[in-house]
Every structure is written in C-alpha cells, then in structure tokens.
Amino acid sequence: MQWSTLVATAVGTVLGVLATLVADHVRWRRDRSERNRDTLRTAFTEYLTTLSTAKDAFSRAEPSPERVGKGHVAIGEHGVYAAQQQLELVAQRTLVDKAGRATLSVLDFHDAVVAGHTTNSQEYVNAWRAARHTRAALIEEMRKALQRG
Template sequence: MEWTALVATAVGAVIGVGSTLATDRVRWRRDTGERDRETLRTVSAQFLEALTEARDAISDASRSGHLPADERARLARAGILDHGVHSKQYQLELLATPEVAQSARDAAYQLLLYRDAVVAGHLRDAPECTQVRRAFREARQKLMAALRRSLARP
C-alpha cells in the first residue's frame, strides 16, 4: 500500500470526524438556546402571573371601603406575600437580560407603590390609587415588551 493512500485515508477520517463534531456542537448550541428560552418563558410567565394576582388582591383591598383601614392594609400587604412576587422576581432576574431584569424591578416597585397607597388608606377611585395603578400598568407593559424582545428567536 502506498503511503499517499494511507495519508488520504487519514485526512478523510479527520475531516469526517471534524465535521461531525462541528455539526454536533451547532446542534447542542441550538438545543441549549431553546431550553434556555423555554426556561425564561416559564419563569417570566410565573412572575407576570404573580404580579397580576398580587395586583388583583391589592385592588380588591382598595375596593373594600366597608372594611376598617387596618384590615384593608393587611389584605394589601398579604397580596404581595401570598403570591411570591419577590421570589419570582429574583428567579427572573437570574435568567433574564439586564433590560428585562430592570423592567421586572420597575414593575415590582410600581406594584409596591400601589400597595403603599392602599395601605395609606386610599380607596380605588382616589387619585393616588389611580395614578400608581396606571404607573404599574405602564411598567408591566414595558416588562412584557422587553420579554418579547428577549424571547424572540435570533
């Protein structure tokens, strides 16, 4: 057997193994990206759900004019805790882009301001509640827009 045939066979084997490894690496990257995107989608949905449920609890407390102020305040505070807003926010911040993490912090902060207005004794139709509720809604919309951009496929 000639040495050129042996070299050609060895070079062919190296090229074949190299292309297989490169293809596997591309597939692994794509699969990892999809898993990461799905995880972010799940955690994002959980955080948005927690924000919405806490907002609903705070809103319900602000509508309860027949309750004493301290009971409304207790209900508003419980809304944040009962739905795990902060823990879900931290989970999202660990996985998200800096833009999404900042938007999540802003939305959670605006929700806290809404809660604080209710704790201070303001009812739903009071200008103080209306203003912070709108600010929360805007912050949540910005968060959802940032999430859409983050979850878009490249």
C-alpha cells in the same frame, strides 16, 4: 499499497470526524440555547402571573389606612418576591430592574387602594396606569430577551 491512497484515506477520515464534531457542537449550542429560552420563558410567565394575581387581589382590597405601606407583606404572600428572585437568577440586569419597578408600582397601587381611593379618583387611576405602564415595559424587555436567547 500506494502512499496517495493511504493519505487520501487518512485525510478523508479526519475530515469526516471534524465534520461530525462541528455538527454535534452546533446541535449542542442550539439545544442549550433552546433550554435557556425555555428557562427564561418559565421564569417570565411565573413572575407575570404572580404579579397580576397580586394586583387583582389588591384591586379588591377594602380600605384600611393602617395597611398603607405594608403591601410588601401582601405581595410576598402572593409569591411575587419568590418569582422575582427566580428572575434574578436567570435574567439580565436590565430586565431584573424593570421587574423591580413593576413590583414597586403594584405596591403603590396597593397603597392607593387601601388608603381608600376609589376607582374614579385620580390617585387610583394614576397608580393603576403606572402599574400597567411598568408591566408593559417589562413585557417588552422580556420579549427582547427571548428573541436574543
């Protein structure tokens, strides 16, 4: 047997194995990236859903001055804190910070409603707009995170 045939076979085998390993690695990274994106998407959706549910419930709350400042209990009952903690596990710090601001803005909205401010009062409108604005900023950050993922 000639050395050149043996060397060519060995080189071909090594190149074939290397090509397979590289292709498997690329596929593994793509699959991992997709799983991470799905995890983020699920956490984002759950948080936004619970936050919206809480805000909607707060918009129907009856005035009750003794409940001003106690929205953290009500927001916890809607699962917002649990969803926010999930975000803390999977999302980047900037996104978690924006989620915290969104939660606080909904708490401020709660306080405006239970303080007795009606839908046409400036306090109610300001709190509602602030909640909407912080939610929009959060959603924009979420979209960026999903594109990066």
